């Protein structure tokens with residue numbers, strides 16, 4: 001008889017490795033072998049925290065793990081029989097934010113890297129996967145994202161999680177959704193789009209340009225109800241609206257950027273799509289109602305802003321023993337703002353006039369104007385931000401390959417864009433090192449990607465390069481854990497990521513920074529060196 005049982009679905013090799021490591025980190029020894037025994041206190045700990053185990057028995061205790069319970073609950077509420085890892089349990093499926101993290105991975109990394117931390121920080125929190133897992137583990141959380149939609153979604157998920165164990169929310173959301181569905185139907189039939197209070201003229205014009213009149217009528221009628229009766233149920237209804245937006249606008253839904261559909265497209269009934277989204281959300285709320293999550297009054301500080309900004313980072317870092325777990329944007333990242341721009345404006349989370357500026361300021365953005373591009377080209381020329389030679393070497397290789405293959409202007413910009421990316425990541429690392437104590441740890445999960453084509457194809461080994469930058473920003477690099485990649489993005493996969501790694505760091509403060517000052521070489525210095 002074994003003391004622990006594996007999860008009842010197939011695990012990737014990297015998950016099995018993480019499972020072994022988390023057991024070791026939690027109870028100090030390997031208990032996977034046949035004859036291993038666990039005592040009651042270890043059984044309780046493993047039951048509460050282990051990610052990839054189904055059940056634990058020892059010291060008179062025999063129980064399913066908390067993780068197996070939520071995944072089972074998810075399957076039973078959804079009526080699913082298949083045994084696959086579910087990544088959309090509890091609040092994780094409320095919105096399909098682009099580039100979402102695997103929740104099990106976030107949980108396992110906390111257990112492996114610092115099981116005794118009391119607070120979890122995600123400086124690129126997106127829709128809050130890591131922070132939700134932090135709250136489930138009883139940790140205080142702090143998060144930052146530049147995308148106002150992401151910050152708002154995270155806040156709603158946190159609030160819903162706090163309502164765990166309370167049955168009323170699912171019922172209130174259901175009643176509200178029925179009211180909204182009826183109002184949407186009426187409004188779409190009448191085609192009269194009445195602008196809700198508080199919408200600026202520029203935003204109204206923007207929305208009228210991007211939605212057919214009768215669709216906007218339905219959306220505004222729904223939002224009007226949400227604004228008149230503000231509540232958590234109304235917030236969830238707005239999340240459901242956000243999930244629809246891309247499929248009912250003039251924007252090509254499969255396109256992450258801004259291309260318009262063909263003029264003869266006929267919009268569907270918005271109420272029907274909303275009803276489907278609301279039914280899915282209802283199931284999620286039932287799951288949350290039925291789960292025993294202890295998010296309670298744990299502190300959650302989530303800010304809209306840039307993690308390259310020192311004050312913003314300092315503001316979200318709680319006291320206690322802190323751990324950072326994050327999946328930052330990749331070098332030459334997804335256009336997170338452009339993808340969500342209609343939701344941002346429709347839900348009043350940002351103004352149409354801010355969209356371009358927000359997109360340009362994302363870490364990994366490919367958008368900039370000539371002045372900014374020139375300033376970054378100069379920064380690269382002088383290595384203004386003291387990036388390590390491994391990064392400069394890569395930029396040189398890409399530049400040489402571009403020259404050889406006569407690359408167009410988009411590809412020609414890549415080395416400078418990468419200089420900006422690694423500088424901004426470096427700034428975030430600097431800010432974290434400043435706010436954390438020596439010995440506290442951080443994990444960055446990031447993938448390798450590629451630029452160019454054919455003979456000009458160059459690999460951007462972001463994990464290794466990020467580690468090199470971290471070593472000059474107050475961190476020691478402990479290890480780079482290889483992870484197999486699940487298809488995170490699906491489309492736009494030309495230069496997509498085929499491997500992802502977890503870069504594990506420990507704060508050392510000054511050692512790394514000294515290396516940066518003494519070891520930096522400008523691009524021109526390097527050529528002559």
Ligand SMILES: C[S@@+](CC[C@H](N)C(=O)[O-])C[C@H]1O[C@@H](n2cnc3c(N)ncnc32)[C@H](O)[C@@H]1O
Pocket residue numbers: 097098099100101102123124125126127128129130144145146147150305306307308326327328329330336337361362363364
């Ligand atoms: C890979 S996604 C994170 C997804 C998240 N783990 C989740 O599960 O939803 C990277 C995020 O970084 C955000 N981002 C980009 N630049 C940023 C910056 N300078 N400061 C904070 N967030 C930024 C993007 O808006 C995006 O949400």
